[in-house]
Amino acid sequence: MLVELKSKSQVTIPKEIVKTMNLKQGSQFEISEDQGKIVLVPVTIYPDHVIKNLKAEVNEIKESIKNGKQPVFDSLDVLFEDLDK
Numbered sequence: 401m402l403v404e405l406k407s408k409s410q411v412t413i414p415k416e417i418v419k420t421m422n423l424k425q426g427s428q429f430e431i432s433e434d435q436g437k438i439v440l441v442p443v444t445i446y447p448d449h450v451i452k453n454l455k456a457e458v459n460e461i462k463e464s465i466k467n468g469k470q471p472v473f474d475s476l477d478v479l480f481e482d483l484d485k
Contacts, residue, residue: 413440 403411413423421442429440464470473479 401414428443430443432439
């Protein structure tokens with residue numbers, strides 16, 4: 401697909417790519433250059449309090465695993481089998 405660089409260094413992402421990747425107005429991207437290619441990677445930005453809460457939950461689970469109180473699964477399949485019981 402061919403796109404044109406507009407004023408203010410803007411380009412339009414073709415509609416079919418927007419639809420395929422479920423992009424919306426306000427979507428954010430990490431942009432980089434890689435060996436002469438422009439790379440856009442969609443990103444999701446989470447508020448600090450969400451990250452803080454997630455880190456706390458992960459630390460609690462790590463502590464439970466360390467103390468033998470949290471089951472550890474070898475794979476997602478084994479986890480799902482356990483959840484189905």
